[in-house]
Amino acid sequence: MTQTIPQDILDALTDVDMPRLAPEPGFDDKLSLAGHVIPVHRAGAMVVGSGAAGLRAAVELKRRGGDVSIVSQSAWGGTSACSGSDKQTLHTANTADQGDNFKEMARAIRSGGAMDEDTAYIEAVGSVRAMASLQFLGLPLPQDGLGGTLRYQTDHDEVGRATSCGPRTSRLMVKVLAQEALRLGIGFFNQTTAVRILSDGHRVTGFLAIRPKDRSEQNPLGLALFRCEALVLAAGGPGELYRDSVFPNGCFGSLGLALEAGLELVNITESQFGIGTRREGFPWNLSGTYVQVIPHIYSLDDAGQERHFLADYYRSTQELASNVFRKGYQWPFHAARMLDFRSSLVDLAIFRETQKGRR
Ligand SMILES: Cc1cc2nc3c(=O)[nH]c(=O)nc-3n(C[C@H](O)[C@H](O)[C@H](O)COP(=O)(O)OP(=O)(O)OC[C@H]3O[C@@H](n4cnc5c(N)ncnc54)[C@H](O)[C@@H]3O)c2cc1C
Structure with missing residues (x-):
């Protein structure tokens, strides 16, 4: 199909x-x-x-x-x-139901191990001002009836710090x-x-x-x-x-x-690995927004035959579907999330399919 x-x-x-x-x-x-x-x-x-x-x-x-x-x-x-950038991370103190604090947010930002504590803290405290000023300039972030920013969970995030106005979020920010x-x-x-x-x-x-x-x-x-x-x-x-x-x-x-010019590199060791699409192949990257409508993921062999290869990796359709959905906010590859049939198994499965010469 x-x-x-x-x-x-x-x-x-x-x-x-x-x-x-x-x-x-x-x-x-x-x-x-x-x-x-x-x-x-x-x-x-x-x-x-x-x-x-x-x-x-x-x-x-x-x-x-x-x-x-x-x-x-x-x-x-x-x-x-x-x-x-289809999602942005923000401190959630201004919204009800789940608390947040700057230190916890800084801890989450530096949990990859590649950022100084004070840099992460500056990013955490600054996020309130940065996001509010973008909204003030007209960035259409989704809000609840009382003006709180709607959020969902993103990487290394316990309280739901991500917000998004779709796969165009960063282009709208530039605008x-x-x-x-x-x-x-x-x-x-x-x-x-x-x-x-x-x-x-x-x-x-x-x-x-x-x-x-x-x-x-x-x-x-x-x-x-x-x-x-x-x-x-x-x-x-x-x-x-x-x-x-x-x-x-x-x-x-x-x-x-x-x-x-002689600049010394500091805090530059962080990289993200994950499945993605090139700009010229599809008009946006592997966007969380797309993944959260649960796309149909399959491979094609040389004869054009479709293979639903993810079924070889997950134990039930429900497990497969919920992990594809989770991939939307757990975008980067994480070794621990390959275990126990979790979302990074999707990356491994796609990698192995491409190694077999399938698209
Ligand atoms: C596929 C993908 C998905 C991503 N998803 C997210 C996400 O969901 N959330 C998130 O927060 N981040 C995400 N990111 C990261 C985020 O998009 C980037 O970190 C951010 O857009 C970088 O912004 P920037 O202004 O630093 O650089 P850019 O937006 O790349 O701007 C660089 C500018 O510098 C100019 N330039 C470059 N070299 C020169 C030069 N020598 N002289 C003059 N001008 C020059 C370019 O023309 C351009 O105007 C993603 C990145 C990618 C690639």
């Missing part, structure tokens, strides 16, 4: 109109370097990247009176806008943050790729970028120089570290820039 989902239904699930950018700010100056004439922009702070992280950083800096501009390889083109950045008049240099971070040996002083649209005889590489006192590198992505990845093609990340 293979069905093709009509494109308009897929589009309706994932398409969100994004705001139009304001005209680009002009450059302040020009610099002659090795025979090239390069435009120069100066700002107190520069943000590289316009995903949810970069936009949030720029908005918060601007609200505090900072002189900030954004540079992005591709506006609305990163992971937040194109692939990830409301982008609207706010535009409203605040934050300068935005699009199609501008940072290629080298500059420092005086102790502090970052700016970065060089490439702007293909600015190539000219005087500036054949389309270089631009951004001078700043503070740099927020919010370039996302795993930096092409993995062969198999659910990041859409084109979401490269720019970790390497920071390493070249």
Whole structure:
């Protein structure tokens, strides 16, 4: 029973109109370097990247009176806008029926063993403000009749800290943050790729970028120089570290820039493993939202024969169905959840099917 989902239904699930950018700010100056004439922009702070992280950083800096501009390889083109995040984790103190506390939440966030306690605590206490401000900006999170955010359980979560407005949640987050950045008049240099971070040996002083649209005889590489006192590198992505990845093609990340500039890596050992679909194969990743409508999971052999292989791994249809459902909020693979016929057995089963050459 293979069905093709009509494109308009897929589009309706994932398409969100994004705001139009304001005209680009002009450059302040020009610099002659090795025979090239390069435009120069100066700002107190520069943000590289316009995903949810970069936009949030720029908005918060601007609200505090900072002189900030954004540079992005591709506006609305990163992971937040194109692939990830159908659910967000939040502290639940503002809702009834299940209590929460910041320390417990921080413990859950760092339970993978790859994050400092204070970083996790900052994330926990900050979640209240971050989520509330997204709602204030218009993120349509589901609410109960009294205004409490509707929630469900997510990974390592005892009290139900996840909320979602469907597989478009992070794209909607980018949309409301982008609207706010535009409203605040934050300068935005699009199609501008940072290629080298500059420092005086102790502090970052700016970065060089490439702007293909600015190539000219005087500036054949389309270089631009951004001078700043503070740099927020919010370039996302795993930096092409993995062969198999659910990041859409084109979401490269720019970790390497920071390493070249001498940054030391801390708290960067965490990775997620789990089944997923590539952006070009299906218009969203393995989204919890999809899994919670209990999809039909099967493999195809070379002859196009369907196999309901999960039936070989679970003892009853009910056990199979409830574990497929659970996969929605227990998305990452967890070794302990392979035991006792739990949800990570789905990952193992899919891995073994693909090893046998089936799709
Ligand atoms: C399949 C999948 C599912 C996920 N599910 C969830 C989930 O359910 N919940 C959750 O919380 N998280 C989830 N995540 C993680 C989450 O989506 C990401 O952590 C988050 O979107 C990253 O946001 P960001 O702003 O850091 O990066 P991005 O959104 O990737 O933005 C990076 C920005 O930097 C720009 N850029 C990159 N390099 C340069 C450069 N050299 N110069 C200029 N600009 C540059 C890009 O164009 C882009 O604008 C998921 C991720 C994936 C891939």
